[in-house]
Amino acid sequence: MTFKDAVRRLFLLLVCVPGTEGADGWTVTYHNTTSCALKGSTVEITCTFHHQLGINDRGVTAKHTFWFRKQQDNQRVDLRTNRTYIGRVRYHCDSDRCSLSINDLRESDAAVYVFGLITSQGSEVAGEPGVTLTVTDLQVTKNQNNNHMCQSRCPVSNPSYIWYKDGEKIQGKPDQTSYRTTSCALQGLEKFPSPPECNSGNSCATVVNVERSICAFTGSSVDISGIFYSDYYYKLSPLWFVAEREQQKWDIPGNVYQRKARFQGFARNGQLRLRITNLAESDSGEYRFGYKTYSRTYSFPGTTLTVKDPDLKVEVIWTSTGGTLVCQSSCPFSDRYSFYWYKNNRPIYRETSPVLKGHAFSEGRYSCGFERYHSREVYAPRIPTVSRNKEVVEGSSVNLTCSTDANPAATYTWHRSNQSLVSPQSLFHMSSVQLSDSGDYYCTAENELGKTRSQIVSITVTYGPKFSVLSVSPSGELVEGSSVTLTCSTDAYPAPSYTWYKDNQVLRQGSVHFYNFSSISSEDSGVYKCQTENHIHRKISQLVSLEIKKAWKQKATGIITGIFLAFILALVILWICRVRATQGAGRTQMQYWRDNFSPLCALSCPRLKKKGKRSVTKHGADVDQRSYEAQREPAEQQGELFYSTICFSHDHNKAIYSNVHLQKEKEDEVEYSFVRLDGPSPRHQEDVSALYSTVNYRTK
Structure with a gap:
């Protein structure tokens, strides 16, 4: 610095x-x-x-x-x-x-x-x-050595002073030579010198400036005033006002009005005044008072005039009692000027102060003026508008822009569903949009005069199909004539279109997500797939193969399957009965057989009515006579093995089982039948429904 x-x-x-x-x-x-x-x-x-x-x-x-x-x-x-x-x-x-x-x-x-x-x-x-x-202010004093001192009540470190004698700048400190007044100023503040100090032993005159500096607007008028003091009578005719600008000087006679039409000098009884009308920026400079005696001319530090365009503007200041408007200009406020206030371009009567209070500033547009000059209007923010990307695609970047018309400039706050977002700017940026970013957004604009809110902008994040899955209903084997529906499932926004294929040939295109066969035929067999697509992306489903069977084949297959299952069931039952028959013995088990399975035996072994004769054994068993006679033939005449059919009587008191030997004379050679029926045992609780016959054929 x-x-x-x-x-x-x-x-x-x-x-x-x-x-x-x-x-x-x-x-x-x-x-x-x-x-x-x-x-x-x-x-x-x-x-x-x-x-x-x-x-x-x-x-x-x-x-x-x-x-x-x-x-x-x-x-x-x-x-x-x-x-x-x-x-x-x-x-x-x-x-x-x-x-x-x-x-x-x-x-x-x-x-x-x-x-x-x-x-x-x-x-x-x-x-x-x-x-x-x-x-x-600065003051000129003398020390004990009669040397001039420039002092003030403010402490200044390492000061550097400028000295004046009789209003003229000199180099160094003044000496004891003949001059009337001495003054000083701090370097850098030459426009604010100390009041002139009269040298001892000399009579002097001084001028007190009413204003050290004046700022005025172009086109206006200004009065530069001062008071002349003297300890004895001077012949002050003529008086001069000295204007100094850019190292140039010119004199304005104090009692002559024709020098320049815009400059009017006045000096009477020590009252000094210079009036300048229709000010221009070129009139800026220092104006000093001077006078002449018989021997020399004297002048004193004067008043600095600065001429500027008003550059009016309204400043909004917030206080505890509300907003206040202040009409600011390029010059500090002076009572020489009167301002005017306007609301919506209409004057507000009786308001000439540079300060305006007590109005609902959020409801209008306000401005101030001076003569032909007029400030810009100030007003609360208008309803903001929000602009955004036409479409928000998942993963893309989004810019929301809040704009409004306001003076002073508005500050912005973004909200989502009544929650403030960290973005105090007109631009709200999202670098990578996710589905969770969908929602309602709005912004508020605020300045010292008011606060407004924009309309709600709804953001819906769009995305292409995430998957395509083809399903068949009903599942399982498909038969001619049945109703079959193919369904294509997906997740996308906006809703996708569907394209159906059979063996890579297009079947149908449109917005329908299912394909229905009201009565499917074998000709519909093939490989199917679906494709989901919107303007963002597309997905193709997995391949699904449909094989349609004819109806008679299905019936035949059912019958064959039933017969096969029945055959397997019969084998299982026979196997179970055989196992149990070989494990059981004793009268108790045979009694259990008669009680539970003799009706089954009666049904499975009906009596022969026409063919052959039936015999009854001594234990009550019926024996087919033809089988018996056949069995009595010599064993060597039998080319194959013959079985005997045996049914038990319903008489429970008879014997449970019987050994039958058809050829008594040859009992030691042939054993024709041995019958044993097992009853329930602790380990086998299943129903016994089979009767086994064991025939051993022996060859001599």
Whole structure:
């Protein structure tokens, strides 16, 4: 930082004083409790602030920050809305630090300045006790050695001064040569010299400028005024106003009005005034008062005039009592100007102050004006509009843009189903969209004048078929004449179209996801598949083979299968009976047989009516006579084995089994029949329904 900048921003950063706790647990710490600055310079006051639990804890934030001047009535008026500070103050604040800058300091600016904030919960916090500002001017004094000294009440480290004698800049310090006045200024602040100091033993005249600097708008008029003091009578005719701009000087006679039509000089009884009308930027410069005596000409530091375009704009300032509009311009506010306010391009009568309060600013468009100049309108955000991709495909990126018309510029917040999203910008970007991102979105736009909300935008993520599965109903063997349905299942959005194939030949295309055979035939046999497709992707199902059997083949197959199963069942039954027959013995088992299975035997062995004779054995068994006679033939005449049919009598008192020998004379040679019936045993509880006959044929 240059020395010039150091001087222009005179403020003390000696110590960092302990913080003072305000309301709601907020602490404000000032870098210094006192500050001193020169008249016409710029001062900066800085502080830090924080919450005891930390910013954003429990949702506590500093929503608005401001500075105010401590007053006896304890009113906290934002300096930006104070008429005497409008255009001269600036805030520079962030999340935990805020500074106040005041330029073109005046003696009336000496006061105590306090930092304040408005929390997100609506409470107002003041960081007492604040910073005490002192505004002073330079003074020329002499020390014991009669040397000139330039002093002020503000401490300045390593100062560098500029000296003037009789209003003219000199090199180094003034000596004891003949001159009337001496003044000094800090380097970098030459426009703000000390008042002229008369040299001892000399009579002198001085000029006190009413204003050290003036800022005026192009096209307007301005009066530059001063007061002339003298300790004895001077012949002041003629008087001169000296204008200096870009190293050029020209004189304006104080009592002549024809020099330039726009310049009018006036000097009477020590009152000095120069009026300039229809100001132009080229009129900027320093205007000084001068006079001539018989011997020389004198001039004094004057008033610096700056001419600018108004560059009007309305600043919206939020206070604890609501919004306030301030008409800012390129020049600090001055009572010489009157402003006008407009709502929706219509004048608001009786409003000439640069500050406008007490209106529903969210319902209109406001602007301010001065003469032919007019500011831009300020207004709350209009209903935002949301633009997005025409289609949102799974895995792609999506941009949602919230736009509105607002002045000041709006800040944006994105919401999904009433939940705020972390994206405080007009653009909301999703890099890789998933199905879970589908939902309702909207944005809000907010500035100091109001808050509005957009319409809801529904986002539906589209995707191609994730799979294709072909199923057959009914499952199992298919027969001619039955109803068969093929179903193609998938998951896709938007809904896909379906293409059906048989042996790679297209059967049908459309939106129907099933293919039905009301009466299927053998000609429908083949390999089937389906394809699901939308504009994003497509999927082909697995192959399904259909084999259609004819109806008579199915019946024949059923009959054959039934016969085969019956045959197997009969074999099983015979095998079980044989096993049990070989295991059982005794009268008890035979009794069990007669009780349970003699009816079955009666049915399976009906009596012969015509062919052959039947004999009854001594135990009650009927014997087929033809079989008996055949068996009595010599064994050598029998070419094959003959069996005997034996049925038991229903008389339960008769013998259970019988040994039958057909040829008594040859009993030692042939055993024709041995019959044994097993009853139930502990290990075999199944029903016994078979009767076995054992015939042994012996050959001599």
